[in-house]
Amino acid sequence: MGRARRFWVHSDWVRIAIAQGIAPAAFDSAFIETRRVITAELASSDRIYEPFLVDTILPQFLQIIDQAGVLFSVLEALFDLPVFEPKLGYLDSGIALIPMYLGQQRDPRVEPLLRRFITLPHIGDFARETGASVIIQHVYAGNLEQALFDASKLVGVLAAKTCERTHQIDALIAALRAPTPAVRQIAAWYIGRNHVTAVAPKLITLVQSESDQEALRAAIWSLGVLREPSAIPVLLSLTQNQPPLIMQSAQEALSRIDNFL
Numbered sequence: 001m002g003r004a005r006r007f008w009v010h011s012d013w014v015r016i017a018i019a020q021g022i023a024p025a026a027f028d029s030a031f032i033e034t035r036r037v038i039t040a041e042l043a044s045s046d047r048i049y050e051p052f053l054v055d056t057i058l059p060q061f062l063q064i065i066d067q068a069g070v071l072f073s074v075l076e077a078l079f080d081l082p083v084f085e086p087k088l089g090y091l092d093s094g095i096a097l098i099p100m101y102l103g104q105q106r107d108p109r110v111e112p113l114l115r116r117f118i119t120l121p122h123i124g125d126f127a128r129e130t131g132a133s134v135i136i137q138h139v140y141a142g143n144l145e146q147a148l149f150d151a152s153k154l155v156g157v158l159a160a161k162t163c164e165r166t167h168q169i170d171a172l173i174a175a176l177r178a179p180t181p182a183v184r185q186i187a188a189w190y191i192g193r194n195h196v197t198a199v200a201p202k203l204i205t206l207v208q209s210e211s212d213q214e215a216l217r218a219a220i221w222s223l224g225v226l227r228e229p230s231a232i233p234v235l236l237s238l239t240q241n242q243p244p245l246i247m248q249s250a251q252e253a254l255s256r257i258d259n260f261l
Contacts, residue, residue, distance in 0.1 A: 058094055062101045072109045075102075079120060095123055099131035103138050111139055118154055132158045145171040148178045160186040169196060176202050181212035188215060192222025200228040207234050217249045224253025232257060 065074045075098065099117055102110050117123070118131040132154045136147045147159035148171065160183045163171045173196070175187035188206065191199050203219050203226075210216040220238065223231040231253070238250035 058097050059101075062097065066101075071105070072107070072113060075113060076116075079116060093126060096127040096130040099127070099134040103134035111135070114138065115152065118152065128154060129158060136162075144168060145174055148175045148183055151179070153180045153182060156180040156183040157186065159183075164190050167194075169194070173199055173202065176206050181210075181215045184210070184212070185215040185218045188218035188222050192218070192225040195226065197226050197228070200226050200231065204228070204231050204234055207231070207238070213243060213246065216246060220246070220249040220253050224256040227257050229257060 062071070065071050078098075099114055102114055102117075114131055114135050118128050118135070120128075132152070135150070135152070135155050136142060136144065136159055139150075140147045144159045144163050145168075148156055148163070150156045150159070156178060157180065160172070160175055160178075162168075163175070164186055172187040172190050175183050176191075176199075178184055178187070184206065188203065190196075191203065200223065203223050206219045207216060207223065210219060220235065223235065235250045235254050235257075239247050239254070242250070
């Protein structure tokens with residue numbers, strides 16, 4: 001339980017508060033109240049292990065610092081505390097409560113804090129994706145097509161996968177122009193798998209300009225699956241002087257089209 005205790009060491013809070021220019025007294029009372037709650041929980045339970053501490057105490061802690069008016073300053077400090085050190089991935093579901101709680105706030109400080117959360121190096125995939133999901137809801141009011149163009153790869157990819165799962169074709173067509181290669185790749189694969197033939201001209205445009213190899217291969221594959229004759233010239237140009245995987249993909253796509261004609 002040693003690591004879990006470090007989460008609540010008062011000296012850590014004071015040191016980080018001073019380093020960030022926050023007066024320790026601003027959240028000292030919140031810390032004292034939280035410590036009282038923790039002591040009461042531990043005294044009444046035999047489930048003394050780290051996931052229990054985080055899952056049980058964190059919601060109360062967030063409420064306490066919110067009521068004390070120091071939610072944002074304390075969370076800024078919290079992100080530097082040892083709870084986010086490596087090998088604590090099994091606390092993932094508990095840590096995901098932080099973006100969920102932030103998503104309920106109506107404050108301009110929420111978005112930058114959420115964006116910092118999803119870039120923390122040692123949180124797990126579940127917590128990170130929860131943060132990205134909250135960004136989609138909080139920043140874009142659930143508008144997936146807008147979220148596809150988010151500067152964060154994680155947010156864009158999560159939006160694309162959601163569009164893919166819910167078959168939002170118009171949004172995925174728009175995603176062919178997204179700034180994140182992985183988003184363009186998801187969109188291109190989807191168009192081929194679902195035989196959206198009307199989008200072939202946009203795939204040809206993507207093939208002509210795409211610099212990411214995986215997104216390019218997805219677009220080439222989809223053109224082959226769609227058996228699009230107008231793609232033959234651009235596909236022929238990719239059968240030479242290209243990386244081996246690109247040349248192979250172009251040749252396979254041409255074979256599909258030739259077999260269809």
